[in-house]
Amino acid sequence: MGELNNILEKFTESNWDLISLPSKAYLDGITSKAELVKAIKQADEECGSCGCEFDPLYKKALELLIYTNKNEGIYQCFLHFLVINHFLYIYFNLITILLRSHTYNFFKDFCKIICIIKTC
Numbered sequence: 001m002g003e004l005n006n007i008l009e010k011f012t013e014s015n016w017d018l019i020s021l022p023s024k025a026y027l028d029g030i031t032s033k034a035e036l037v038k039a040i041k042q043a044d045e046e047c048g049s050c051g052c053e054f055d056p057l058y059k060k061a062l063e064l065l066i067y068t069n070k071n072e073g074i075y076q077c078f079l080h081f082l083v084i085n086h087f088l089y090i091y092f093n094l095i096t097i098l099l100r101s102h103t104y105n106f107f108k109d110f111c112k113i114i115c116i117i118k119t120c
Helices: 002-013 017-027 033-047 055-100 106-119
Strands: none
Touching (some): 033 055
16 A cells, blocks of 8 residues: 555645545545545546656556455455354354254244354
8 A cells, every 4th residue: 555655645745636635535534445536537537648747646546446445345255255154154053052952942942043143
C-alpha cells in the first residue's frame, strides 16, 4: 500500500478538488475505496491524456485499488469457507455424540445443539 499512498499524497498536493479531496479523505479513513475509484476514473477521463505527470498515476492508482479489492474479496470468501467448515465440523460432531448417547428426545437435544452453535 506504500505505492498507493505515495500516489494519493501526490493527488492531494495537486489542489484539484476532483482528485485531491477524495484522496485526502481516503488517506484519513473518511471515504471508501469505491468513492476514491469513482473520483480517479472521472479525473482520468477529464485529464488522463493531457501529458501531465498525473496521467500515468491515475491508471496506476486504479490498478492498485482494483487489485487490492480483488484480493480482499478472495480473502473474505476464504474466511467464509473456514467459518462454514468449522461450523459443519462442530455440528456433525455434536450430532454424532447425541446419536451415540442413544438420546430419545432428539428434537430437544437438537435445539440444544443449535444454541451451542450460535455461541461459536
